Amino acid sequence: xxxxxxxxxxxxxxxxxxxxxxxxSGSIFSINAMGWYRQAPGKQRxxxxxxTSSSRTKYADSVKGRFTISRDNAKNTVYLQxxxxxxxxxxxxxxxxxxxxxxxxxxxxxxxxxxxxxVSS
Numbered sequence: 001x002x003x004x005x006x007x008x009x010x011x012x013x014x015x016x017x018x019x020x021x022x023x024x025s026g027s028i029f030s031i032n033a034m035g036w037y038r039q040a041p042g043k044q045r046x047x048x049x050x051x052t053s054s055s056r057t058k059y060a061d062s063v064k065g066r067f068t069i070s071r072d073n074a075k076n077t078v079y080l081q082x083x084x085x086x087x088x089x090x091x092x093x094x095x096x097x098x099x100x101x102x103x104x105x106x107x108x109x110x111x112x113x114x115x116x117x118x119v120s121s
Contacts, residue, residue: 002026002110004095009115012085018117020080022095031110033103034078036069038091038117047105048093049080058105063089085119092116 008020024031035050035058049069050058057069068081078095093115096108 002028002031002097004097004110004112006093006095006112006115009093009117011118011120014086014119014121016085016119017081017083018085020082020093020095020115020117022078022080022112024076024078024097028076030099031097032100033098033105034071035096035098035105035108036078036080037094037096037108038089039094040088040091043091045094050103050105051078052103082117085117087119087121090117090119 003025005023006020008018010018012018033050033052036048037045038048039045046060048060048063049067051069051071059067066084070079095112097110098108
């Protein structure tokens with residue numbers, strides 16, 4: 001099994017920045033892709049950004065140019081740098097990991113407990 005631990009959430013003003021971290025432990029050799037999802041009250045869960053083992057990335061249109069996903073293999077950690085934050089970015093952000101050979105960014109195998117990001121104004 002894989003365990004995922006998110007950190008870095010908090011309260012920030014509009015146009016501010018936050019950096020989320022996701023540390024993976026356990027059977028990390030089985031992970032082929034990792035991503036960040038978010039869910040706001042009354043909204044569906046959506047993919048924010050993802051990165052594969054070959055460093056291909058995918059971003060939601062709403063965050064392109066503002067968010068950057070990156071990976072530090074030595075630390076088994078994935079980061080989400082969030083700049084120019086907007087109130088509509090407010091949500092619980094979840095780290096997820098997938099072991100499938102073909103990643104379609106749905107049906108992820110492992111999930112963290114989430115970290116809350118609140119953007120004021």
